[in-house]
Amino acid sequence: MDPEATLPAGRLPAEIRTELADGQDPDGTLDELRQRAADWSATETLRFQELIGPLVPDTRAVLVRRAALACAPLTLMSGAWLQWLSSPGNGDDPAVLSVLALYASDLGVGGPRASRGDAYLSVLRHLGVSENAVPAGRLAADQRLDDGHFRIPALLLAMSRRPDDFLPEILGADLCLRSVGLLPALSLVRAEQPTVTRWELVDPAAPRGTGPSGAELALAAVQRVLERDGEDARTRVGTGFRWALAALREWTRRLHDELVAACDPAFEMAELMRNRAREGSVYHHSFPLEGRPLADWLRECQTDPRPMLGALSRSRLVRPGKPEQSLLVNGLVAENGQMFRVFSPEDLDVVRRWIGSLPGPAVGTPEGGAALAPSRPLGLGAWQAESDGKRPANLREAYHLLLNRTDTPAVRAWAREYTHGWLGRSRHGMDEAEMPLPQRWTPRGLRPWLVDMHDRHSEAFEQGAEQELPSREELVDSTVQLAPLTLIDGAWIMGYTDYEHASSEIAHSLFDTYWDELGNGEAVLNHPLIYREVLTEMGVDLPPTSSRAFAEWDGFRDSSFELPVYWLSIGRFPQTFMPEVLGLNLAMELSGVGGTYRRARLALKKYGFSTRFVDIHNTVDNVATGHSAWAADAIDTYLSSITVSQGAGALDAAWARVRTGYRSLNPPTGFRARQAARRAVRSAGKTR
Structure with missing residues (x-):
């Protein structure tokens, strides 16, 4: 559940595949499998309802609490296994956008604490069993929970950390869970506590509002992946589905046995x-x-x-x-x-x-209290990590390797060092440099400053309106050199696709921004695809972004990869560098609004190119209700939480890091700045 977690290669993927193949249901078409899961769910739901029906209120309350807690490891993370299926390398893939639409629905994108898991948290709080539920990873230390209750979510989350290896299996398991709908054991909780939450949000098959249902979105995502990847993907989706159904059956049977036993005090x-x-x-x-x-x-x-x-x-x-x-x-x-x-x-x-x-005068040994048989453990032995692997030889190779979520220890260490070095440059000479962000943050927040900056951008544009626009050749060249950056739009915040971050008070707007950059699940609105349309108009046909050929394309200058590699590197560490990412996000979203985008529009229009890319950014990044406003609000929320949790003494250090992140969009490049970068890398190495 650690958003910076990486699981090793070595034996692990093979052991996961062995686990997926164990205890499989008979094969069938997807429609047959879905019907099988729905029929099983209906039967089991009735069995749980029959269990609780004749019980006295005190015993019913015991069973409701136990069932709610047992379902927590899976239901608090409902949909989390989709968290890494999109990446900077595939963010323009229509199949991936369909998956992202499904995930965004689970998160309730646009609002804090709006995920399906957050809806379930209300149930646990009402029943008084939520003390280990926030963050959800604390559930692993809850002694009331049998290991078996972690079996399904543990494997799903493990697969989510290696999406390149398990995407079809993840989607198959997800489709199974949505075919089942509300977990059968939760039917008795809902029957006893019908008003403690919006149960349609807890049910992964149900729609949110008037949109498509979770089941419909999951089926659409699976179908798009099957259209793209063919028969092999169909087999692997079936494997994931049948594993999930078999695992659900085993777990549900054990939970029913546990509840039957718990009827005896x-x-x-x-x-x-x-x-x-x-x-x-x-x-x-x-x-x-x-x-x-x-x-x-x-x-x-x-x-x-x-x-x-x-x-x-x-x-x-x-x-x-x-x-x-x-x-x-x-x-x-x-x-x-x-x-x-x-x-x-x-x-x-x-x-x-x-x-x-206890009956009458006690003379014997109570019959109750026998423990259930131990749950079957996951078949994952001691993980054998792969060797550290090779470090990237240059920026182009680093760019290509960092486009994917999975990596090796060597690549990850390289990315961390690159980030520390870049931030070391960004801190250099901060006090003497002209810095737009104020010296100190106050509880008044950044919104007033944001409006002032927007006015300055507008004034600068008006004053430079008569300046000569770039030539056609210059415009084409700058557009091409920006492609490695722009085609990975949102890469600096990719770490905030992690489930608990993506619905948190601080970072929900960062996920919303990421969701917007990739077009809200629609290819026609996808920013990288829109940028490629402009390049095509200019006569430039680039290889796919995720391909090695893209990074090696000789039309790019090496320097065009410096900032993109920083984005890809810092995006891997959403917790380690949270203040810096928040500052960088503000700088990025504000950079073109009111001025640069307007000037770029004039140049594109002059030579007959589409202005759609700059037009859409100038609107969605606006300082009132757009990405710039969200970025400022995220910083304000973060710094307010720092003040509450750590006191005012921690505020200055956090604000200094935010300012460093803001400056990191355009850090100094001189000799002393490069020295500062090397010192930062050495210092970070000693700290680790």
């Missing part, structure tokens, strides 16, 4: 004792329980809690059937008791239910 009591036994065994050496120290019982309790529960039920601490008269939940845990605050209020509810369920 002794089951939850046994879980509680097992989870607390290790800590408790350090104490209680002098407290006897049926002739043995309680500490000895607790040590055994870590593997089998039933004998201790039997002894405890026969002790003076418990009055069977009468929790209100039992020392275990009264005197011992009172303010003056020896176990004050050892148990949480939720723990005490578990103990009370168990005591209340």
Whole structure:
């Protein structure tokens, strides 16, 4: 779940493929597989509803909380496995744009905390089981969750970190999940808690508003990939679908067994004792329980809690059937008791239910509390990483390698060093240089400054209106040399496609910007494709951006790759360089609005070329409701959060980094600046 995570090659992809092939359903057409998944989902939903129907309210509440928590690892990340399927190298591919439209729908693009996972978070909060849900990665430390509940999301997220290896399988598994719809176990949660959230947002098959449903978007994305890649992709999509359905069946069966067992209060009591036994065994050496120290019982309790529960039920601490008269939940845990605050209020509810369920005078060992069989682990052994690999030999090779999400340790280390060096140059002479951003940030925010800058751009354009426009040859040359940069529009913020960033208060607008740059899922609005249309009008036919031939094309000067490689490098580290990315994003979105784009329009129009590319940027980047405004707001939100979480003392350092990022769009290039870059690389290496 780390947005800067990379999973190694080595044995890992082969082991994932082995896992995908394990326990497969029979093959069939996509329509047959989808119907099979829908039929299974309907049957299982009915089974869960029948389970909870005859239960008393207290037991129903227990099962609802357990089901909601068990579904959290998958449902909090609903759609996250699509997070890296788009990249700077394929951002103009219609099939990828279709996938991106599906992912944007899951995120509720345009608003903070609008993802399907965020809709589910409301359920967990209402039920009081959300303490480890933000960020969702903390769920891995929640002792209430069996390892098996992580099986499906763990593999999906692992595949998402190697999208070049597993795109068809990811889409197949995703289509299966949407064919299933709302997880069967969640049907009982929705029945008991129908108003705690908008359940249609939690359901991955359902539409958001009046748009296409999640199932329709997923099917469209699969069909576009099949049209592009043919029969091999069809087989691999089927593999992903059938693995997901088999895994869902196994997990759902185990969850149903768990809920059936939890109907017996002794089951939850046994879980509680097992989870607390290790800590408790350090104490209680002098407290006897049926002739043995309680500490000895607790040590055994870590593997089998039933004998201790039997002894405890026969002790003076418990009055069977009468929790209100039992020392275990009264005197011992009172303010003056020896176990004050050892148990949480939720723990005490578990103990009370168990005591209340005990029959008459206790004489035997309770039958409940047996543990479920361990869940089958993922078949992933110790990962054998590939060798570090080769570092890029030059900027052109780095450009080509960094276009994809997956990389090698050597390429990633190179990108980190390049970023540190570029930022070192950008910091050089900052105090003496003319810097548009103010020296200090204030809670008033950047919107007033933004409007002032827009006025300056406009004034500069008006004052230079009479200046001679470039010749046709100069215009064509500058357009061509900008192609390595412009055809990867949005690359500096590609790290914010990560699920939790893309719907966060700070970065949701960065994903929205990325979504706009790539045309909101439509090829006709895709900025790289629009730029290629202008190049075609100029008689320039470039190789595909993702090809090695593009990076090696002799019409480009080497210097034309310097800034694009910086974008591609810093975009890989959305957390490490968040302040710098926010500053760079503001500089980028504001750079042409009101002035440069207007002048470029005049030049393009003069020689009969389409002005659509600069026109669309001058509107979508506007300072009132466009990308420039969003960029300023993201910085304001980030710095406000810094002040709240770390205090005013951290604000100056964060603002200095934002200013560095802003300047990094056009850093100094002199000898001393280059020296500063080398020092920054050395310093970063020592820090690591």
